Amino acid sequence: MNKILLIxxxxxxxxxxxxxxxxxxxxxxxxxxxxxxxFVPGVIHSLWVITR
Structure with missing residues (x-):
């Protein structure tokens, strides 16, 4: 899947x-x-998982 869509x-x-x-x-x-x-820590964690 496209990384921009995942972000x-x-x-x-x-x-x-x-x-x-x-x-x-x-x-x-x-x-x-x-x-x-x-909610904010969940967003930060998901961004971290996607970009690593």
Whole structure:
């Protein structure tokens, strides 16, 4: 998938972007927990997963 689309998806729906990039796993669980606690850390984590 195009990286620009993944970055836009990471800003709007962080867990979906992590799922598309990595699938079901540790990164997805961490991102869901971060999004539930507070949205901004979830966005930062998803951007980090996508760009690394």
């Amino acid at each position: 836009i998806l990471a800003i709007l729906l962080p867990p979906v972007a992590v799922f598309v990039k990595k699938g079901v796993g540790q990164d997805l669980i961490i991102n869901i927990i971060l999004c539930v606690l507070f």
